[in-house]
Amino acid sequence: MFVVIAYDVNTETAEGRRRLRKVAKICTDYGQRVQASVFECCADAATFAVVRDKLLGVVDLEKDSLRFYKMGRGYEKRIEHHGARPGYEAEGFLSF
């Protein structure tokens, strides 16, 4: 499945900034960064469940927001990108 992961982490505290680094690391391990806090991840259901659980184990649900958009079949035709590519291109598109 192809999932868009978008997150907002409250970074008002040092602890929040730590959460942000951890969230970004997990997303980088499993997906491709396309914007500062938006990743795209191609994974089977079991791997997606692992990613979600890892992220839920890091974020503070009172302060942070995690959104998962499962794009479904034929997603390629339903994604549009305009403008600059993120400078932090992972080494390639990760899919599991």
Add this chain to the structure above:
Amino acid sequence: MFVVIAYDVNTETAEGRRRLRKVAKICTDYGQRVQASVFECCADAATFAVVRDKLLGVVDLEKDSLRFYKMGRGYEKRIEHHGARPGYEAEGFLSF
């Protein structure tokens, strides 16, 4: 159609910060903010084309990034949210 709009606007300059305000205003006019730079918009194809053209008329394609994720049918079951709701809830879900 249900579209997720995600944007990254380079705000290193005053002009960039002006672009960001304009992008956020257009998205607020047509959609629901769900994260700092992620909106959800329920619109027909013609209205979506208007939104896209307005946004493309504001961003700097060299510096900024716009991504549109058209979720397709049955999107409700394919969106997961965990954590804090944005404090900037628009007055309700806008759909055209």
